[in-house]
Amino acid sequence: MEKQLPLLDTRIITMRWGDMDAVGHLNNTYYFRYMEQIRVEWLENAGFPIDPAGIGPVLGHTSCSYKRELTYPATLAITIEVEKVGRSSLKLRHHFYRDGEPATVYAVGEATLVWVDYQAGKTVSIPEPVRALLRASGAEA
Template sequence: MEKHLPLLDTRRISMRWGDMDAVGHLNNTCYFRYMEQIRVEWLEELGFPIDPQGTGPVLGSTSCVYKREMSYPATVLISIEVEKVGRSSLKLRHHFTVAGDENTVYAVGEATLVWVDYQAGKSVAIPEPIRARLRAAGADA
C-alpha cells in the first residue's frame, strides 16, 4: 500500500483521439507528455515559467507504472504529490485517474526535477516560494 503524500494539485487533460495506440489505449508515451504538461502548467501558475536564460527545473528521472488501460474519450485526472524534497531536487508522484472513475488508479508516475542555472549548467537551490508552497501542502521542505 502506498503511503499518503502531500497533494499539491490535481490537473485535468482531455484525451485526444490521436493519443491512442494501435489497440485503442492511451499510448504509453502520452503518460509522460501529460506529466510534463501538468508540471509546466503548475510551475507557470506558481510564477516560475521555463526561462532558458534563468534558473528552473530539468528532468532528472521519470518513470510510470501502468495499471489499467485508458481509452478515448476520457478526461484524465493527474495528481501532483510531493514525495521528496532535497536542496536542488524535487521528487513528485502522479496518480492517473479518469473523471467519473476517480477511485480507479490507471497509472502511477514519478518525476525527479533538479533546479539548475541553465546558462551555467549547475544545480541551484529550489526557489523559496516553491519551498513555501511545498511546506503549505505538508511536505518537509
C-alpha cells in the same frame, strides 16, 4: 496501500483520439507528455514559469507504472504529489484517474526535477519561494 503524499494539485486533461496506440489504448508516450504538461502548468500557475535565461527545473528521472488501460474517450484527472524534497531536487508522484472516478488508478508516474542555473549548467538550491509553496502544502517542514 500507497502512503498518502502531500497533494500540490490535480489537473484535468482530455484524451484525444490521436493519443491512442494501434490497439486503442492511450499510447505509453502520452503518459509522459501528460505528466510534463501538468508540471509545467503547475509551475506557471504557481508563478515559476520556465525561463531559459534564469534558474529552474530540468527532468532528472521519470518513470510510469501502468495499472489499467485507458481508452478513448476519457477525461483524466492527474495528481501532482510530493514524494521527497532535497537541496536541489524535488521528487513528484502522479496518479492517473478518469475524472470523477477517483477509486481506480490507471497509472502511477514519478518525476524528479532538479533545479539548475540554465546558463551555467550547474545545480542550484530549490528557490525559497518554491520551498514556501511546498511548506504550505505540507511537503516540507
